[in-house]
Amino acid sequence: MDFGIPVRELKERITSAEFVDYMASYQLDQRGSHYDDLRAGAIASVVANVNRDTKVRREPFGALDFMHWNEYHRVAVEKSKPVLLDDPDAQSNLLLSMMFPNRNG
Known part of the structure; x- marks a missing residue:
């Protein structure tokens, strides 16, 4: 997945729970x-x-x-x-x- 920002910066912006929610949403919506x-x-x-x-x-x-x-x-x-x-x-x-x-x- 490409979030458009570096992973290290992404880690500072969202929690792991938010990240997992986003990954689940990404798979359900079939974006990409x-x-x-x-x-x-x-x-x-x-x-x-x-x-x-x-x-x-x-x-x-x-x-x-x-x-x-x-x-x-x-x-x-x-x-x-x-x-x-x-x-x-x-x-x-x-x-x-x-x-x-x-x-x-």
């Missing part, structure tokens, strides 16, 4: 890395939506779109199939057009 991932996903979705081409993707991104460990993302990936072309040059052009939609040429 999943919530950190959700916060990071929310920020990533804002950045992606600001730069999103609404003609290509009408639906806005959500926080879960950027949290690859979650079930929502896993199902979306399983449903999607890669686009594979026989012509290597056409495949490269397709990749470039998807990665850089505003490039000329």
Whole structure:
């Protein structure tokens, strides 16, 4: 667990009983890395939506779109199939057009 302050300073601020209560609360509420991932996903979705081409993707991104460990993302990936072309040059052009939609040429 990361309390955001050094442990020696934490020992001076709270009693051992308060610390045990906090640890129990932490486990019951399941706070921690999943919530950190959700916060990071929310920020990533804002950045992606600001730069999103609404003609290509009408639906806005959500926080879960950027949290690859979650079930929502896993199902979306399983449903999607890669686009594979026989012509290597056409495949490269397709990749470039998807990665850089505003490039000329």
